Amino acid sequence: MESSIATRVRNQLGRLTPTERRPALILLDNYPVAGLETVAQFARRAGVSGPTVLRLVAKLGFESYLDFQQALRDELERRLQTPLAKAPEKAVAAGEDGQGAGDFLAAYGRSIVENVERSLAELSREEFEGAVELLADERRKVLLLGGRFTASQALHLYQHLRELRPGVALVEGQTATWVEHLLDVGRRDVLVVYDIRRYQDDVVRFARAAAGLGAQVVLITDHWVSPLAAVARHVFPVRTVMPSSWESFSAISAVNEALIARVHERRWGPIKKRMERLEALRGQLAGE
Amino acid sequence: MESSIATRVRNQLGRLTPTERRPALILLDNYPVAGLETVAQFARRAGVSGPTVLRLVAKLGFESYLDFQQALRDELERRLQTPLAKAPEKAVAAGEDGQGAGDFLAAYGRSIVENVERSLAELSREEFEGAVELLADERRKVLLLGGRFTASQALHLYQHLRELRPGVALVEGQTATWVEHLLDVGRRDVLVVYDIRRYQDDVVRFARAAAGLGAQVVLITDHWVSPLAAVARHVFPVRTVMPSSWESFSAISAVNEALIARVHERRWGPIKKRMERLEALRGQLAGE
DNA sequence: ACCCTATGGAAATTTTTGATACAGGAAAGC
DNA sequence: GCTTTCCTGTATCAAAAATTTCCATAGGGT
Numbered sequence A, B: 001m002e003s004s005i006a007t008r009v010r011n012q013l014g015r016l017t018p019t020e021r022r023p024a025l026i027l028l029d030n031y032p033v034a035g036l037e038t039v040a041q042f043a044r045r046a047g048v049s050g051p052t053v054l055r056l057v058a059k060l061g062f063e064s065y066l067d068f069q070q071a072l073r074d075e076l077e078r079r080l081q082t083p084l085a086k087a088p089e090k091a092v093a094a095g096e097d098g099q100g101a102g103d104f105l106a107a108y109g110r111s112i113v114e115n116v117e118r119s120l121a122e123l124s125r126e127e128f129e130g131a132v133e134l135l136a137d138e139r140r141k142v143l144l145l146g147g148r149f150t151a152s153q154a155l156h157l158y159q160h161l162r163e164l165r166p167g168v169a170l171v172e173g174q175t176a177t178w179v180e181h182l183l184d185v186g187r188r189d190v191l192v193v194y195d196i197r198r199y200q201d202d203v204v205r206f207a208r209a210a211a212g213l214g215a216q217v218v219l220i221t222d223h224w225v226s227p228l229a230a231v232a233r234h235v236f237p238v239r240t241v242m243p244s245s246w247e248s249f250s251a252i253s254a255v256n257e258a259l260i261a262r263v264h265e266r267r268w269g270p271i272k273k274r275m276e277r278l279e280a281l282r283g284q285l286a287g288e
Numbered sequence C: 001a002c003c004c005t006a007t008g009g010a011a012a013t014t015t016t017t018g019a020t021a022c023a024g025g026a027a028a029g030c
Numbered sequence D: 001g002c003t004t005t006c007c008t009g010t011a012t013c014a015a016a017a018a019t020t021t022c023c024a025t026a027g028g029g030t
Helices: A005-015 A018-029 A039-045 A052-061 A067-079 A088-093 A103-124 A126-134 A152-163 A175-182 A201-212 A250-266 A268-287 B003-014 B018-029 B039-046 B050-059 B065-081 B088-094 B104-122 B123-135 B153-163 B175-182 B200-213 B250-266 B268-286
Strands: A142-145 A168-170 A190-195 A216-222 A234-238 B144-145 B170-172 B190-195 B217-221 B234-238
Touching: A005 A018, A005 A067, A005 B234, A018 A039, A018 A052, A018 A234, A039 A052, A039 B144, A052 A067, A052 B268, A067 B123, A088 B217, A103 A234, A103 B104, A103 B250, A126 A190, A126 A234, A126 A250, A126 B018, A126 B050, A142 A152, A142 A201, A152 A190, A152 A216, A168 B144, A168 B217, A175 A201, A190 B104, A201 A216, A201 B144, A234 A250, A234 B175, A250 B104, A250 B200, A268 B175, B003 B065, B003 B104, B018 B039, B039 B050, B050 B088, B050 B250, B104 B250, B123 B190, B123 B234, B123 B250, B144 B153, B144 B200, B153 B170, B153 B175, B153 B250, B170 B175, B175 B200, B190 B200, B200 B217, B250 B268
Parallel strands: A142 A168, A142 A190, A190 A216, A216 A234, B144 B170, B144 B190, B190 B217, B217 B234
Antiparallel strands: none
16 A cells, blocks of 8 residues: 555646646656755756745655655665565676666566567568558458457457547457458458467468458568468568567567557548547447 | 766775775665765764765765765666666667658657656566565456456456466456456455556446455556556556557556566466466367 | 874864745636 | 735745864874
């Protein structure tokens, strides 16, 4: 229940005056360093006066600015000590950074970030734009399909894409029911399929069948590349390998979002109208 | 440019007097928090007098104690901004070369990466380990719930967690059916809920109800923080803001995977057995 | 044994910094 | 349209902190 000071700030955000909110947001943006500076520095950074900063910390429930800073330091100290690898000599031996070695989150995060960076960097711009072109074209229906672990990725893209355009369908549920989706697939239509090792039989078969019907297949796969690459129009190999025995799909998530954002950007006009209508309809439904 | 103040201290360690070495080591042990306190606090912590601390700081090459603190803050800020990236200047350089500002993928990727980095860096180690503790405990049932856009995140965690342990359930489908999940919720059980702005009424109500029944709530939210924070045991504020008008959930994805990987690591023995059984069963099913 | 030097802390001094009172001004209410 | 209330910055003051000065002491060398 002990909430961090950042959380306390966020919870109070509503009760603050507009001017007080400025330093509050600055603090959250540069957490917690901004709060460790002097009042004057902090105030200048936020473009407000000293007393405003002091009123802010008072509203946050601190006796004084010094109390506030002490609380920030205490929190920072607790956060920076690594509770898992309680091996201080390792950190000292690793040495170069003072601490952080042996920090699971930091190490794991570095791997994820590297995967995302490399995946996006290695991604062909032509393939990307090509796929966006397909997804942005409202005359084409779009089918989405994922495997055992990647169903959530398909769902992710589906949740966003269906707000941006009509004619988006998610292939889900029992494998036996999938075939119904093939009924109306034509050569203009698009199938986005997620297939990572171990490449799933039913997914592969479905995608092959769709391709056989003329559908444009966009394949998102790991960098060993699914056999589906043979029938795919656009292939996105992303990095999933981690130092642990587990794989990471954050890079897939990043590719998804890049696609969404780009479609959004490319068709800003119609999409804006569509989203306004969505808002209106939503209001109608809720307003009952 | 000197790499880090910590290394500067280590290099000077030999040239210090015995008494000066005490605060120096204290600083390295509680880096950099000790140095952000007042001279008096720092001195007391190290069991020396104020002037000794000042002489130490002078020997490290700083004009004054305030200079020293400013340098520490600058370093901390830089570090928290790109805590994991090896080469922050690379990103800047990449932004200006060749494909330049027109490279949508590069710019977008940089934003995602920054979100992921900062989210993981700002994440409290205590909260993280606490949540892992809950999720790794097989005696506790785990419920997962996401909102309109975060359902895929809940699904993502669900897909992996159910391989690692029994007693995991995903709250999905029509809102009216959710209530059935509350039937068997007790005070040992855990609810992982994803709630980002605009915080969804039905999700908030469900989580409140679960908390009312004594469930431990783990909340994953954006950095404006869902009102559910009030009833949550562990809160993870994640950065979702992008330069575009669209938000990114890649950081949520990263947090998910960090949780999964850590549970995996913590309970490696039983999980390994469980996954072997899963393989065997899968073979049986497929083998007809 | 004596002196000399290096070292560290107590106290005094100065600087910086946080806190407060007050006034101008905008927004809200009557 | 006037009053009232609520914000917010300026100017000022008090407190706290950094810095300096100076002296005590310990250890080593002659």
